[in-house]
Amino acid sequence: MRPGKLISSITAAVLLAAASAMAPAANPPPAPAVDATAHPAAPSTESRIEAGRRMYLEGVLPSGEMITARVRNDVTVGGDFAICGTCHRRSGLGSSEGSQVIPAIAGDRLFNPLRLPTRNLPLAPQQRPAYNMETLKRAIRSGVDANGELLDPLMPRYALDDDQIELLIDYLKTVSVEISPGVDERDIHFATIIAGPVAPEIRKALVDVMQVYVEQKNSETRHESKRAQDAPWHKEWLFSPYRKWVMHVWELTGAPETWPAQLERYYRQQPVFAVLSGVANGPWQPVHRFCEQTELPCLFPTTDLPVIAEQDFYPIYLSKGMALEGQLVNRHRLDDGQVNRPLVQVYRADDQRAKAAAEAIRQERGVRTVVWHPGEGQPGTEFWRQVLDEAEDGHLTLWLSQADVDTLWPVLEQNGGPDRIYLSSSLYGDNTDGVPPSLRDRLLFIHINELPSRLSRLLLRSTGWLRVKHIYAPKAREVQANAYFALKVAGDALTHIRGYFFRDYFIERIEHTVDSVPYTSVYPRISLAPGQRFAAKGGYIARLSPVPNPALVAVTEWITP
Missing domain, CATH: 3.40.50.2300 (Response regulator)
Known part of the structure; x- marks a missing residue:
């Protein structure tokens, strides 16, 4: 399956299917009144895309006012409750919570008919027709979808004028369209980072885990490459996303002030989809800033000095350390x-x-x-x-x-x-x-870790695997356990995104699934939620x-x- 065809996968179709509630909209509630003079168009110095991005992710109108909306007909909401990205997420690919499914709205999804996959050729039944600008404006303002049916009562109804809605749509058309760097037709590239003068035995322990895990991942015990190439049409969504993993080791030497330039050189040589694990003898701040600026996921490094910046999106840590x-x-x-x-x-x-x-x-x-x-x-x-x-x-x-x-x-x-x-x-x-x-x-x-008397039992899963692979290093037990955790979480998230190789969506799936992983590294309790960036939040x-x-x-x- 080519990247452009990934848009039609079953995952997005199922998410979009929840866009409509089944109650007929014979008498929809009136749309909020729109005062065009109170909502001036975006200033000429600000691009339309940036104006739409601020509306979608920050809830800020071009005028600088905060967006407000109405839910359940008469309840006025603002702040995070009125920000589109809170529910539809940064990727625009939606989410779910319990039985509540939030539809995907990024790219051109709203302007195409929604069809669910079927085994019956040639064409799946249509769930709703494509939106046009008029029906989409109606949906945003009055909560009535392209079928003329009411959207879920929790979907806010916004008092936006035509230009503001068009700014928002202009931005959404740019979201989750091109797959992220670090992925091609055959491979997906990752890096692990060794920052500063890390002891040789620690370095070896980390690299051993990363390399041996990737070798096992690529062993193709189920002929994954062949299945991806020759997938039948009704299983293409399942088999075609397969990629071989390629692991790069980025070693940073010298003063921390020089690390950003070194990271730039590594990234120019070969972009990676994400940074997995890593270890630092010194600050992690230069790595954190590079990943945030490059929009590169940086997952679960072993560091006592993480950057505590909850507003940042791409670095995720095991704990706040010291x-x-x-x-x-x-x-x-x-x-x-x-x-x-x-x-x-x-x-x-x-x-x-x-x-x-x-x-x-x-x-x-x-x-x-x-x-x-x-x-x-x-x-x-x-x-x-x-x-x-x-x-x-x-x-x-x-x-x-x-x-x-x-x-x-x-x-x-x-x-x-x-x-x-x-x-x-x-x-x-x-x-x-x-x-x-x-x-x-x-x-x-x-x-802040599990107590020593309980740690061996907690690490049975990783220690058993490390021993079988003949790479167990007792003096680097925490580094190896954290690396194994990062690899397992990344693998599970890639399975869930089913070929939607967008970094934002990758992180969102990690936020959504990490609570249910059976292995928690050296921490007895871990959890994440949207916007949280530290998995282990406590200690003894x-x-x-x-x-x-x-x-x-x-x-x-x-x-x-």
């Missing part, structure tokens, strides 16, 4: 009725991860921040005494490595100190042998179990800030 740890400290104190007590947090100025955690709660009430500068070596006795004085009658949070924190224990044993000390599992690590038994009851660990507060074999034991359920 920022989430900071938020969990504040949430736990709030839930525990301790938020009014002072909190002193300490981090090293040269540690980006620690700084991200501290910045997440720096502005919270009662929080004081102490920065240890790297030129001063490890914290000494005098430094810790000053910190303990500040934390008197309060709590202490240490965004520090084990080597730094261990210098506190002798001072704490001699001088008392706060009754609650939060430590980051990500920074301190899982070796707690150096903690004096007399201090264990004071320590609370912020832990844990403490050490009694000696002689201390282990992390949760003192809270999985909590979210």
Whole structure:
């Protein structure tokens, strides 16, 4: 099937079938009054396509006013409820929620008859005739479709003038028309990104997963290429979308400021459909910005420093990383009725991860921040005494490595100190042998993955596959588990989009289906919804179990800030 023929696949047909409710429109409700003078045409400096895009995705009229509409005859709505893209989605290919199906409206779909596929040649029965501009304006204003039947009551009725509707249609005609870069007749290209000086064993562990998974994906155990080439007409929609996967490894070296140029070179050499997984020793921000500007899906990298920009569309993360740890400290104190007590947090100025955690709660009430500068070596006795004085009658949070924190224990044993000390599992690590038994009851660990005692069971699926393929790397377990998750989610989404190789639709299917995946990587709970960009949203507060074999034991359920 050629890309241009993908438009007629069964997926869009089924979505469009829900455009009409079956109640006859003998006496449709009156359309909202249109005041043309109140809605001036788009300014000459703004293109019609851009004006239509703002209407569709942002709900902003060319005049700068927000769009309002009416649902169920008399309820006025605005904001997200009146934005077309909220329901019909960025791709214009619609969605569903329970029994409610939102039809596809992108490209020329509305201006062609709706026909459902059938086994009976030569032509499928018509479900509704094609819209023309007049019937489409009627549908938008009065909720009456091309058959003269009422649309669903939840479909807003808009008080738009002719020019505003035409701006909207001009934009929709450009949406989801040409398949996205990175896909051709035979192959679909992906990349994984290794950013910064990543340890060789971590790099190898990641690349092994990506390459071996793709080799297995392309093994054609069901003769997929032949079936795609010779598909019978009634199964063409099922077999023709098959593509072989091609995985590229984009390695970024040097200063992060140089990474955007390196990414541009990689992308020019071979555009990819999406970036899958990846790992960074340093900030992910340059990669995030490149993907957002290029409109390139960037899915589930392993990074403690994601970019928290919920308005961005194309990067999707596993969690908020270190920022989430900071938020969990504040949430736990709030839930525990301790938020009014002072909190002193300490981090090293040269540690980006620690700084991200501290910045997440720096502005919270009662929080004081102490920065240890790297030129001063490890914290000494005098430094810790000053910190303990500040934390008197309060709590202490240490965004520090084990080597730094261990210098506190002798001072704490001699001088008392706060009754609650939060430590980051990500920074301190899982070796707690150096903690004096007399201090264990004071320590609370912020832990955003599954607890170590439960992690092996959670990772049975990925670990079993990795062992069978002889590529399991225990020291890189999280990186490999996250990569396997990203690959599985991408594969499932490609199955659902059935040849509609549009990046926006690909992301929308991931948002819609990730809640039901059977494998959640190192996180016990994941979920996404339209517009959400972090799959794991919570963590545990844990403490050490009694000696002689201390282990992390949760003192809270999985909590979210």
